[in-house]
Amino acid sequence: MDKTYFNNAKFIGSYPNTEDLPADQGSEIAFCGRSNCGKSSILNALTNNKKLAKTSKTPGRTQSINVFEIKSNSEFKIIDLPGYGYAKVSKKMRASWGQEIEKYLMTRQCLSALCIIMDIRHPLKEDDENLIDWCESKDLPMILLLNKADKLSKSQIAQTVSKATKELNKLSTKHFIIPVSATKKTGINLLLEKIDEMN
């Protein structure tokens, strides 16, 4: 596989409303997960470009749907969705973000897989489970990333992966569980391969 094309990723735009998104064609993978789990950092690690997506210590950094073009000839895009479960914004704002994410997920025809990113220290929270169940109901493939693996020891990582694998055994939809670290860039090559397989 030619992995170098991820190096040519380009920021297309930031869209508060799903209606304004680029045309629903080609294929795309959406990155979702709780606020601060490292969605934007993973995107930067994948594309080898620290400046591509804005990252922040303050949760709730990504507030619109951000679109990145990965490979122009095959129209493959990655979508960086706003994080869910961020408690500090107003309820009203949280509800409207949720609505846009939901609208995106429900209507986007070219969505070929979801990449659900979790903090490896707090995996499979209720919001994550809801998304997983939704993917299962749509038979939409999932890549489940356990990020910030650098925060745990090798044996703790193995334990968490094995527990998650058991819990997700019930799924009939195609899924992969990969421990990664955006900061240390571990697991990123495997993620590249899976994304390449699914787009």
Ligand SMILES: Nc1nc2c(ncn2[C@@H]2O[C@H](COP(=O)(O)OP(=O)(O)OP(=O)(O)O)[C@@H](O)[C@H]2O)c(=O)[nH]1
């Ligand atoms: N230790 C460690 N920290 C990480 C890793 N990935 C991300 N972070 C840190 O976690 C914080 C949040 O990262 P972001 O990439 O901005 O997270 P996000 O999911 O895009 O956050 P929102 O856009 O707010 O939803 C930043 O301080 C990152 O440096 C990782 O693999 N290891």
Ligand SMILES: [Mg+2]
């Ligand atoms: Mg972000």
